[in-house]
Amino acid sequence: xxxxxxxRPTTVDEAVRxxxxxxxxxxxxxxxxxxxxxxxxxxxxxxxxxxxALPLGDVVEADGVIRIGALARxxxxxxxxxxxxxxxxxxxxxxxxxxxxxxxxxxxGGNLLQRTRCGYFRxxxxxxxxxxxxxxxxxxxxxxxxxxxxxGSDQCIAVHPSDLAVALLAVDATVLTQGPGGVRRxxxxxxxxxxxxxxxxxxxxxxxxxxxxxxxxxxxxxxxSRYLKLRDRATFEFAVVAVAAAxxxxxxxxxxxxxxxxxxxxxxxxxxxxxxxLRGRRLSGxxxxxxxxxxxxxxxxxxxxxxxxxLVQRALDGHLxxxxxxx
Numbered sequence: 001x002x003x004x005x006x007x008r009p010t011t012v013d014e015a016v017r018x019x020x021x022x023x024x025x026x027x028x029x030x031x032x033x034x035x036x037x038x039x040x041x042x043x044x045x046x047x048x049x050x051x052x053a054l055p056l057g058d059v060v061e062a063d064g065v066i067r068i069g070a071l072a073r074x075x076x077x078x079x080x081x082x083x084x085x086x087x088x089x090x091x092x093x094x095x096x097x098x099x100x101x102x103x104x105x106x107x108x109g110g111n112l113l114q115r116t117r118c119g120y121f122r123x124x125x126x127x128x129x130x131x132x133x134x135x136x137x138x139x140x141x142x143x144x145x146x147x148x149x150x151x152g153s154d155q156c157i158a159v160h161p162s163d164l165a166v167a168l169l170a171v172d173a174t175v176l177t178q179g180p181g182g183v184r185r186x187x188x189x190x191x192x193x194x195x196x197x198x199x200x201x202x203x204x205x206x207x208x209x210x211x212x213x214x215x216x217x218x219x220x221x222x223x224x225s226r227y228l229k230l231r232d233r234a235t236f237e238f239a240v241v242a243v244a245a246a247x248x249x250x251x252x253x254x255x256x257x258x259x260x261x262x263x264x265x266x267x268x269x270x271x272x273x274x275x276x277x278l279r280g281r282r283l284s285g286x287x288x289x290x291x292x293x294x295x296x297x298x299x300x301x302x303x304x305x306x307x308x309x310x311l312v313q314r315a316l317d318g319h320l321x322x323x324x325x326x327x
Contacts, residue, residue: 005047020208029107041124070109086218089225093167109211118158145304151266156199166262170244171222179209192267221248239263
């Protein structure tokens with residue numbers, strides 16, 4: 001591991017300055033992903049700024065919004081009464097993440113910034129456009145069972161790993177940041193970016209910009225939400241396919257809906273097409289099937305991950321039937 005400087009500031013302004021002034025500096029909170037990346041040679045910093053002393057750990061509900069500080073730990077947020085009541089999909093996604101030990105340590109802000117588990121990215125001996133731009137993407141023709149069928153490019157098909165990000169996208173969350181340019185509010189839909197021709201760029205954050213919190217609006221749709229995660233083993237495993245759904249119903253008719261997905265795309269994936277197939281219509285087996293078909297319309301399956309095209313539709317079908325009370 002590369003040697004690095006370490007500092008533990010007590011204000012957000014100081015933390016931002018210390019990272020912004022050094023191109024290879026970075027923030028660290030729980031460190032549950034960052035330290036592994038540094039050990040694997042997938043990431044290197046010459047300065048680490050520990051943000052754990054910053055006053056960013058509260059979870060507060062007020063004025064129709066739940067505000068979650070970036071340093072709140074995954075377990076604390078998952079068990080918070082306001083989150084359980086007003087955004088159960090977020091609680092479920094967190095409880096389906098990692099292990100109890102990791103959930104006790106990992107911070108909400110860091111969870112949104114965790115890097116892909118693509119084996120080629122994590123192996124410093126393999127080429128990877130995400131780690132070394134222009135070096136190639138072996139996953140395109142190699143071992144790609146866990147890779148993306150949506151949102152990929154000829155540069156990268158690595159899947160985004162965060163369960164929390166998928167759930168936050170389903171409840172129209174906003175990411176709060178502070179950086180060298182001041183404070184920003186970034187809609188969750190705009191926070192992560194697809195690889196395109198710049199697979200090394202994964203979020204809308206500028207260098208030195210720190211996540212300070214997340215806001216979740218408390219809406220009827222968010223209160224009627226649920227998370228489904230399909231994985232290869234029961235615990236401490238990343239999603240093969242995940243579905244987050246939030247429904248606002250009027251009788252049997254879908255007034256509004258959010259459908260977001262993990263394990264199948266290069267970023268937390270919202271399907272506007274699948275939502276349109278349901279919105280204003282009676283929730284039934286036929287409309288759910290139409291939503292599933294709309295979801296995978298632009299899918300690009302590869303040799304080892306083609307099964308995800310069918311699996312994600314089956315997961316969506318069962319999930320919506322449970323959530324909407326469809327027999």
